[in-house]
Amino acid sequence: MDIHTLDLGFQGTPETIAAYLVVGPKGPVLVETGPAPTLPTLITRLNEHGYAAGDIRHVLVTHVHLDHAGAAGWWARQGAHVYVHHLGAPHLVDPSRLLASARRIYGDAMDRLWGQTVSAPAERVHPLHDGDKVKAAGLTFVALDTPGHAYHHHVYHLDGVAFAGDAAAVRLPGSPFISLPAPPPEFDREAWLRTLQRLQNEDLATLYPTHFGPLKNVGEHLERVADLIDQSAAYVGRHMANGSDREALVRTYLDWVRERAVAQGLTDADFRRFELANPTTMSVDGIMRYWRKRM
Secondary structure, X not given: OEEEEEEOOHHHOOOOOEEEEEEEOOEEEEEOOOOHHHHHHHHHHHHHOOOOHHHOOEEEOOOOOHHHHOOHHHHHHOOOEEEEEOOOHHHHHOOHHHHHHHXXXXXXXXXXXXXXXXXXXXXXXXXXXXXXXXXXXXXXXXXXXXXXXXXXXXXXXXXXXXXXXXXXXXXXXXXXXXXXXXXXXXXXHHHHHHHHHHHHHOOOOEEXXXXXXXXXXXXXXXXXXXXXXXXHHHHHHHHHHOOOOHHHHHHHHHHHHHHHHHHOOOOHHHHHHHHHHOOHHHHHHHHHHHHHOOO
């Protein structure tokens, strides 16, 4: 088995969104598709490894957010089998609600960021539940139900490695800094902490988060993500309790995140790359919604 990290060059920026080419004894499997505008780059990366788009018959996506699965419908229309969490599957077959929600968040930037997301033929979409196995290219992937970032999230375990989507947060190459992706409406502190403990129990050698590239120090990384979830939720909750409105909280939270980034050696350019992979404003909205549901 060989695993290749495919840099999709999102918005012309390297090492922000990855797809993974997994080559088994019977051929290739694609994990994550990236958004629709990165399709030409993805196909070029596959070509560099000796594969054409038509060689991809199996595609696994961790969840249906557009940076992970925006091009899934295109692959299904080419005849690939697409495997996805059972709660996310309807949104690949009919993405209208998903796109409407995204447009409310991204506004005028929607088309530039995410392009044209097409529907997937229902017969090509395979809904998965916790513990289901995907047998593809002579390999067996196990779907692990891993909510917290999104309720429709799977991590795929394969022979001691895991394709983690956003369950292990965002950590870009060359930096120890971790950014927490907590978008609305599904950030759930307690569920995410349970997810991280589950991944700890899997005794994994390597994580492959979508943002970005392999991580070897699995136990330490997951502990740091758990700490960051608690710190971030507490920070937002404390400021809400003190009467901060959204606009003020966005400013102070961004300052807090930037201070952590600078303390860990990030330059302004590095921080902008993290913001492209995971906009801080979305996490403020997600964590505020989490607390409002509990007030």
